[in-house]
Amino acid sequence: xxxxxxxxxxxxxxxxxxxxxxxxxxxxxxxxxxxxxxxxxxxxxxxxxxxxxxxxxxxxxxxxxxxxxxxxxxxxxxxxxxxxxxxxxxxxxxxxxxxxxxxxxxxxxxxxxxxxxxxxxxxxxxxxxxxxxxxxxxxxxxxxxxxxxxxxxxxxxxxxxxxxxxxxxxxxxxxxxxxxxxxxxxxxxxxxxxxxxxxxxxxxxxxxxxxxxxxxxxxxxxxxxxxxxxxxxxxxxxxxxxxxxxxxxxxxxxxxxxxxxxxxxxxxxxxxxxxxxxxxxxxxxxxxxxxxxxxxxxxxxxx
Amino acid sequence: xxxxxxxxxxxxxxxxxxxxxxxxxxxxxxxxxxxxxxxxxxxxxxxxxxxxxxxxxxxxxxxxxxxxxxxxxxxxxxxxxxxxxxxxxxxxxxxxxxxxxxxxxxxxxxxxxxxxxxxxxxxxxxxxxxxxxxxxxxxxxxxxxxxxxxxxxxxxxxxxxxxxxxxxxxxxxxxxxxxxxxxxxxxxxxxxxxxxxxxxxxxxxxxxxxxxxxxxxxxxxxxxxxxxxxxxxxxxxxxxxxxxxxxxxxxxxxxxxxxxxxxxxxxxxxxxxxxxxxxxxxxxxxxxxxxxxxxxxxxxxxxxxxxxxxxxxxxxxxxxxxxxxxxxxxxxxxxxxxxxxxxxxxxxxxxxxxxxxxxxxxxxxxxxxxxxxxxxxxxxxxxxxxxxxxxxxxxxxxxxxxxxxxxxxxxxxxxxxxxxxxxxxxxxxxxxxxxxxxxxxxxxxxxxxxxxxxxxxxxxxxxxxxxxxxxxxxxxxxxxxxxxxxxxxxxxxxxxxxxxxxxxxxxxxxxxxxxxxxxxxxxxxxxxxxx
Ligand code: SF4
Ligand code: SF4
Numbered sequence: 062x063x064x065x066x067x068x069x070x071x072x073x074x075x076x077x078x079x080x081x082x083x084x085x086x087x088x089x090x091x092x093x094x095x096x097x098x099x100x101x102x103x104x105x106x107x108x109x110x111x112x113x114x115x116x117x118x119x120x121x122x123x124x125x126x127x128x129x130x131x132x133x134x135x136x137x138x139x140x141x142x143x144x145x146x147x148x149x150x151x152x153x154x155x156x157x158x159x160x161x162x163x164x165x166x167x168x169x170x171x172x173x174x175x176x177x178x179x180x181x182x183x184x185x186x187x188x189x190x191x192x193x194x195x196x197x198x199x200x201x202x203x204x205x206x207x208x209x210x211x212x213x214x215x216x217x218x219x220x221x222x223x224x225x226x227x228x229x230x231x232x233x234x235x236x237x238x239x240x241x242x243x244x245x246x247x248x249x250x251x252x253x254x255x256x257x258x259x260x261x262x263x264x265x266x267x268x269x270x271x272x273x274x275x276x277x278x279x280x281x282x283x284x285x286x287x288x289x290x291x292x293x294x295x296x297x298x299x300x301x302x303x304x305x306x307x308x309x310x311x312x313x314x315x316x317x318x319x320x321x322x323x324x325x326x327x328x329x330x331x332x333x334x335x336x337x338x339x340x341x342x343x344x345x346x347x348x349x350x351x352x353x354x355x356x357x358x359x360x361x362x363x364x
Numbered sequence: 365x366x367x368x369x370x371x372x373x374x375x376x377x378x379x380x381x382x383x384x385x386x387x388x389x390x391x392x393x394x395x396x397x398x399x400x401x402x403x404x405x406x407x408x409x410x411x412x413x414x415x416x417x418x419x420x421x422x423x424x425x426x427x428x429x430x431x432x433x434x435x436x437x438x439x440x441x442x443x444x445x446x447x448x449x450x451x452x453x454x455x456x457x458x459x460x461x462x463x464x465x466x467x468x469x470x471x472x473x474x475x476x477x478x479x480x481x482x483x484x485x486x487x488x489x490x491x492x493x494x495x496x497x498x499x500x501x502x503x504x505x506x507x508x509x510x511x512x513x514x515x516x517x518x519x520x521x522x523x524x525x526x527x528x529x530x531x532x533x534x535x536x537x538x539x540x541x542x543x544x545x546x547x548x549x550x551x552x553x554x555x556x557x558x559x560x561x562x563x564x565x566x567x568x569x570x571x572x573x574x575x576x577x578x579x580x581x582x583x584x585x586x587x588x589x590x591x592x593x594x595x596x597x598x599x600x601x602x603x604x605x606x607x608x609x610x611x612x613x614x615x616x617x618x619x620x621x622x623x624x625x626x627x628x629x630x631x632x633x634x635x636x637x638x639x640x641x642x643x644x645x646x647x648x649x650x651x652x653x654x655x656x657x658x659x660x661x662x663x664x665x666x667x668x669x670x671x672x673x674x675x676x677x678x679x680x681x682x683x684x685x686x687x688x689x690x691x692x693x694x695x696x697x698x699x700x701x702x703x704x705x706x707x708x709x710x711x712x713x714x715x716x717x718x719x720x721x722x723x724x725x726x727x728x729x730x731x732x733x734x735x736x737x738x739x740x741x742x743x744x745x746x747x748x749x750x751x752x753x754x755x756x757x758x759x760x761x762x763x764x765x766x767x768x769x770x771x772x773x774x775x776x777x778x779x780x781x782x783x784x785x786x787x788x789x790x791x792x793x794x795x796x797x798x799x800x801x802x803x804x805x806x807x808x809x810x811x812x813x814x815x816x817x818x819x820x821x822x823x824x825x826x827x828x829x830x831x832x833x834x835x836x837x838x839x840x841x842x843x844x845x846x847x848x849x850x851x852x853x854x855x856x857x858x859x860x861x862x863x864x865x866x867x868x869x870x871x872x873x874x875x876x877x878x879x880x881x882x883x884x885x886x887x888x889x890x891x892x893x894x895x
Contacts, residue, residue: 091463092456096714097556099546100768100792113792115768117713120733121699147549152474159472228372228489229471229498233517304468304550311464311551319768322717322725332718338453340679343441344570346582347679349454356721359682 063276066284070271073291080298081306088310092338093331094318102317103137104129110137115319127324138312158219162212165205165245172201176261180269191265198261206248213242237302240289247286254282368488373499376530377522382406383418383530384490388817391486395828396835398861401813415529419490422809423536424571426529435525442528445568446508449560457678457718458563461556466501469494469552475544479554480795480822481537491818493544493554496534500557503527532571535561539800539819540675541761546792558801562676572676576802580672581680585687589634589668598667601637602644602660609645613885617652619644622695623659629697630658630731631688631712633705633848634668635805640851642889646875647703650735653884654743659695666691669708670848674715675802685716689724699727701734704873706760706847707800710767730763732846735874736772739779745883748780753840755781755877756830758823758854759794760847768792773846773874780881781844787826795822797845799853815853816860824857827869835867840892843871864892 101113109115110133116122140146145163148156179194217238220230252260263283270277279287297305304311322328336356340349347358366375366384375383388400403420410416415426429435448454449462473494476482481491489495502521506514521527538558545553566572584590593601602619610616620626630651636643651658661667665687673681692700702709713728738744757777763769770791777784787794797804798820803811831841843858845851854871863869870892880889 088460088464091460092452093718094460095457095718097458097461097553098714098766098768099542100765100770102768105768109768112770113764113768114770117730117767117769118733118772120729120737121727122729122733123727141549145549147547148472148474151478151547151549152472155472155474224369225476225487225489225492226471226473229473229494231471231518234471236517301468301470304470307464307468308550310460311468315461315464315553316545316551322720322722323727328718329722333721335456335718336721338456341448341454342567342679343444344567346570346577347567355456355679355682358679359686359719 063278066279066287067271067276069291070267070287073294076295077298080295081303084298084303084307085310088307092335093328094315096318097315098319099316102319104131104134104317106130107133123321123323127320129320134313134317137317138309141312142308154223155216155219158212158215160212161208162216162241165208165210165212166241168201168205168208169248172198172205172261172264175201176264176268177272179265180272183265183269184273195258195261195265198264199257202248202261202264203252203257206245206252209241209245210249213238213245217242233300237296237300240293240296244286244289244293247282247289251283251286368486368490371489373502373519373521376499377524377527379526382416382420384488385420386485386488386818388813391817391821392484392825394821394825395832396824396861396863396867398824399816401816403810403813406810415526415533417526418530418533419537420810421537421814422533423573423806423811424532424565425809426532426571429525438525438528439523441568442564443507443523445564446504448568449564450504450508454567455560455563455678458556458560461553462560465497465552465554465556466504468550469497469501470550471498472549475548475552475554478543478547480541480543480798481539481818484821485818490534491537493538496531496537496561497552497554497557499527499534500531500561503531531561532565532569535559535565536573536801539761539796539798539803541796541800542765543761543793543795546765559676563678566677567679573802573806575805576672576676577680580670580802580805581677581684584665584668584670584672585680585683588664588666590670590672591634591638591668593634593637593668595662595664595667598634598637599662605637605641605644606648608641609649613645613649613879613889615649615653615882615885617649619648620659622662623657625696626657626659627698628656628658628701629661629666629692629695629699630701630703631661631666631669631691631708632703633670633708635670635848635852636703636705640848640873642876642891643704643873646873646879646889647731649879649882649885650738650744650875653882654738658701659697661691661695663687663691663694666694669702669705669712671708671711672802674707674711681711681715682719685712685719686724688712689716689720689726692726693724697726699729701729701731703731704846704848704851704875706762707849709760709769710762714767730767730769730772732763732769732772732776732874735878736775739776739878744878746780746878746881747883748782748881750881750887751781751877752783753842754783754785754831754834755842755844756785756787756827757790758787758797758827758843758845758847758850759790759792760845760850761794761796761800763847764794765792773844776874776878777844780877781842785830787830795826797823797847797850797853798857799849804849804852812856815856820853820857823854827854827857828867831867831869837866837868840868840870842877842890843869844874844877845871846874868892
């Protein structure tokens, strides 16, 4: 039984990495898209970010080197990731529910990271480090479960009671929120049942077992908790919850993607390829036959 | 018909006849005297001939299918179009944005309140930014992507010909202002979905508003301008404008045409030449007074910066952008400067940037930084006291939110308009004028009523609020709208409601204000009477 659990655990980790990689690669493999930026663009100069300006505000802008501030981009991204700034500004009632939910998830992820570190510490024989990691895990688990449970219940309530939101809430939303809610509830019950410290040690032992390929017995309730966790490893990257990592592209590559053609050879090559793609749109002003290229269609003489 | 509260996705395919209507008498009152525009009834003949199935407005005039086979053909062709929309070959331009918008929306509805159509329609479900997107998303996932358990996960949608024609019409209940996208926490873009749908229906079915296609891009590609003016007519027109304004301003200037190797090719929205010749004259006057090396082009499309393709069709957008670049290349100019037209700015600087091949990628810039440098650089003799009246600034979405050109026009206004005041909100958070995405040039089939009642309502409210301290008609005030389409829409808002007479509100571009302040020009360039 415990071997089976460990196999599932490996499968869950592999599924997460594989599905996330597939989605990211799927995005990166797409042809270079048109510029579709929205201002403010966070990697502009601080002064321009303040009011939403761009390098296009300068005469002969192409004579300057294209500049993209990593610090600015990071600041813009962290503000959104850590504080859910857009939701705070534009959907406050939701923020009070979704913020604890997201912070709870971040903490649980952090707790998981600490559990992995503790397992490495144990392998290396650093007892003090293991204790430190376990202390952090206890904090992350308790606050994380609390946040996720509060957020999940709050979001379900909001989706049920807000008439506008209700129409847009599908079975999948309830399923997702229910899943996270049950997971967090089980986590809290286990923390109460075994003590938060012992619960963290169970996590340490499980991950240690995974890293050293030594299966250990798993209590039934803990097994259920793990099963839900494994499923989420597969489900998060598969479903719309994948925005967890795809948001990097929607913000960084699309919303802030202002790099001009003139400054990048790579862009120039990609765009040259695009113009050679075949078109098959059927309308009479295009008459794409799947052979004629964009370049040909865009330059052919009109009837 | 379904009320806003009743309306759900299922009704889009299940209901016969017109799906919903808006009670225009319940719209939010305005801070100034403003008319209510009752919907004109749709005649039985029209209902018979065309699919009038969504609301009181009919942008596309899609012929009603007469047989079951025709209905099925519509659905099949739609599905074929959706499939193409998701192939890199047919939609390399937007596939990345489309795919992420399809897959990662959290349905949080944070975008709803950002949309002026949703707000000013009294939060009608039909005009919620996400209504159209989510309907399309569910269809895509169930019928094209065929996701496992899609019906259970997202809700079952019946796809029939009514769904198709309603979706097509819904694509034209959006100004493509992308204010909704700006507030989205995930980076999902409902404006993009409206445009992708417009593309699908234009590129696959050939369904598009005639103002944008036949009388828009097609006419421009064939004749040279969507106004219908060919090269010789346009040169004559500008010659007349020069003569008129030399006489009225007392300032000698002549607009140069086809000057080889000039520094600047200036491309106007040719609509200005017919509707607002003062804008054309003001540009010529400023550029001549500043001593620039510049020219207009008489090449096909080289004298009309309009590119309606950006509103509905990627192929047409590419064709027009290429014509613009070819005109510049032929003359050997150093750069293209785009006159006061927001969508032309975005089309030629931002969108065309990833369409034009290297040999045609001639540098292109907005006129506003140049005007700022001319004004602040002291290249004109200006007396700001000539503009001593309240001025507010409308921010064209294409120029500001979608291009980040925010400050130059404000620098000019701060220098020449002592009573300049901002609207709330402004800059990148501005609201669309209501004419965006092509509506400014459409009036038929209740589109005018749609613009006056709904799409332009927020802008009108903003304008009135910006002037709330001086609504008295004796105080002349100026709405600076540096974009042809926005100006067209604001003209309708003000003129249809007689607001020049009632509240002293006039509108115009930025260059007109600059010339109005030039001491070498006879005072009174801006006229305060209805022309
Ligand atoms: S588009 Fe963005 S803001 Fe609107 S519902 Fe989707 S995730 Fe929320
Ligand atoms: S793009 Fe503008 S008009 Fe269209 S849905 Fe979004 S906010 Fe509304």
